[in-house]
Amino acid sequence: MRLTDQQRGFDVDVVSIGSAVVVVATGEVDIATAPQLHEALEHARAQYAGDLVIDLSRVEFFDSTGVNVLLTAAKTSDTPLRLVPSYPVRRPLEATGLTTVFELYDSLDDAIAAGQG
Secondary structure (H helix, E strand, O other), X not given: OEEEEOOOOEEEEEEEEOOEEEEEEEEXXXXXXXXXXXXXXXXXXXXXXXXXXXXXXXEEEEOHHHHHHHHHHHHOOOOOOEXXXXXXXXXXXXXXXXXXXXXXXXXXXXXXXXXXX
């Protein structure tokens, strides 16, 4: 599954890597694109049985609507969400104290490996 907002330079893909389902977002997550991220997360949960990893390492801007999408996903998850945040994603999570709600990883490989061990 791939959703794109060419006008805003935003893409989100849902891919399977090993036993993990990975939602990969690129570009800016804001009020206009956050619904697409939400849709991709919902699709990933409904269509795949693997561990969920959210790769936000290529996100250049991340506002409160993106934070709300992640919180909504976390509330419906049985396990902590594994995130690979870029600096623009990590910063609001740190500022709001939400780093304890999610598992943060420096690379996609690390996040996937954490679900296997």
